Amino acid sequence: MPYFESPVDGTRLHYIDHGPATGPVAVFAASAYLGHEMWEYQTLPLAEAGFRCVALDRRGHGRSEDTWNGYDLDTLADDLHGLLDHLDLREVTLVGHSVGSGEVIRCLSRHGGDRVARAVLVAGVSPGVVRSPGTPDGWDPADVRADDEVFRRDRAAYFTALADDFFAVHRPGNQVSPHYVRHLIDCCLGATPRAANGVRAVVAALDLAGELPALDLPVLVVHGTHDASAPLSLTGERAARLLPDATLKVYENGGHGLFATHAARLTADLREFIEAGVVRTGEPAAARAAGR
Template sequence: MPSFTVSDGTNIYYKDWGNKDAKGTVVFSHGWPLNSDNWENQMFYLANRGYRVVAHDRRGHGRSDQPWTGNNMNTYADDLLQLIEHLDLKDVMLVGHSTGGGEVARFLGRHGSSRVQKAVLVSAITPFLLKTEDNPKGTPIEVFDSFRAAIEKDRAQFFIDVASGPFFGFNRPSVKASQGQIWSWWQQGMMTGIRGAHECVEVFSKTDMREDLKRIDIPVLVLHGDDDQIVPFEGSAPEVMKLLKKGTLKVFEGASHALPNMNIDGVNHELLAFLAA
């Protein structure tokens, strides 16, 4: 399996598909507690249309190492930079889902856009997920405390509950549940080390990316479902648009947090159109 070692000795697994001679490359960052497999529909679609597509398993997740340290957004962004440098990628379009969207925002705020032309935030945790005095539309800390407690008590059952309910929107009466999607989400979640899964809850809840978004100087496409139960729409996408210099918002009506899985054709269409723009 292809992998490389970052500066602190952590081994990072990645996929590198499609046309290696393509002018641009699409680099995907996945959400919690998943891995690069969650992007397979988008990667397959774009690779079959002549693009080079790359996705890694974040440290602590999937087939990458499970280090005890470095489970924070700055290190996630640094790992992504080292992946791009390892493959010497240029003219990149970064695409991040959920926590991966936060990783993309922090990458651009921390490392700039010298190798990046465009970015896409999909159901992203941006700009700031936690409810605070200056972020009243956020989610109360008690919700995230309950996540950590559930991971400690019975992680396997908690991951079944999340996948069976709010993540895909299968708790909505109009949505038909896919047992395959539930199993896939659970499998990916259980491949993640418990330390990485537990600490990533802190990362996606408490990382404030408002200043990162202000620094981004490239076009950014924001994709979000207005029935997202994980990252509620009102506290996310509209607030992101207020901070971006060159942002475009596409709202998926009635859609859940799992846009790459539940709205495959729509997301693929938006990515391809944005690449060509």
């Protein structure tokens, strides 16, 4: 299995690397509690179509090493950029779901775009969902703290109770089998308690409104109309307004788990967006800009 060491503290982090080494590169950052497995409906068909798909298991998630420290946005973003350095990836499209969108944004604001050509925010919680200077209409921090107590008391019950809302199964077309729901809950429970609570704290403190206007690259924002975890008006629409070069695609009836309920559509949109950055087969847009 492929692993590399975090440039921050040497934590051993797992990733997948699928598809041809010469294909257009997409690097995926997962939702809270989940690892690379959440992206199976995107990484497998894209890799089969000739794209190189790399997906990271965040520290304390999936097959990556558990740690006590490092559950802050800067460290998580540095872990993500460390993977790009480890594989010496260029002209990357960074794809982040939920809190992964925050890791993508902070990775770009901390490390620049030398390795990254494009970015995709899928059901992102960015710029933020909890009340802060940048999100004055966000959720009440007291309500978030109360929710944290419920989460700490019984994570298994928490994930199970929220599964229907996560996938917005009450909306037309959002069918997911109970077997898949159980699988994803089991994956969520694979995140260590420390990692799970640490990432929740990252979401609670997220305030990226000031960083988005400085991201000088094309960004695709994908969001569902019925996302209970990251309401469209608070996140996707606001992120698209703040970004200088954003394309917003709104999925009717889509919930937070649209990577499964709208899998084929998301995969097609990712493919179209990534290919738009390729001028000719194997030649990135930056090469043409440099006169090569």
